[in-house]
Amino acid sequence: MKTYQNNLHSFNSLVLALEKLPTIGKKSAKKMAYTLAVENAPLGLQIAQAIHDCILEIRKCEVCGGLSNAEICDICLDSERRNGTLCIVSHPRDIFLIEDIGEFSGVYCVMQDYKEFDFSTLVSRIKNEGIEEVIFAFAPSLESDMLIMFIQEKLENLELRFSKIAQGVPQNISLDNVDNFSLARAFTSRVNA
DSSP states (O other): OHHHHHTOHHHHHHHHHHHTSTTOOHHHHHHHHHIIIIITHHHHHHHHHHHHHHHHHOEEOTTTOOEESSSSOHHHHOGGGOSSEEEEESSHHHHHHHHHHTOOOSEEEEOSOTTTOOHHHHHHHHHHTTOOEEEEOOOSSHHHHHHHHHHHHHTGGGOOEEEEOOTTOOTTOOGGGSOHHHHHHHHHTOEEO
């Protein structure tokens, strides 16, 4: 029985690749592999092409660090979004989550690695775009609170209002694990940071 499965090298490679996705275990990976390679091969090819195209086309916005098809994303190019608010997030995927709730109409800054982050560029951006409020949309944790204090120190000479998302987001949970209602409530009920 094991020999039969072991000899299906390409199938096993697909299962192993799918298992590397978040929240996908071996059993789910096998079901997905079977569906994509056997039961619905056209869907499998469609997904493969979509992944290929996405990898070639998507890049990070040179202004905010979010995802874009061009050098600058649509949010950064939208003059109506320049309303004086800047939301700092940890990952480009957090922008999707916040955009889905529809509670924020400003611009973003992705800060994945604060040690490598160029704060002089952020300071220039804040001045050039007339930013008055910086909103921290980090998953609540002690580490996030320390990062907020660090960023505030870097921006302290700019006369900014600082706030952070509030209630509805539990401690030590990433934003992509929070439901839209809770995230929306956390955004509208943000508190001073």
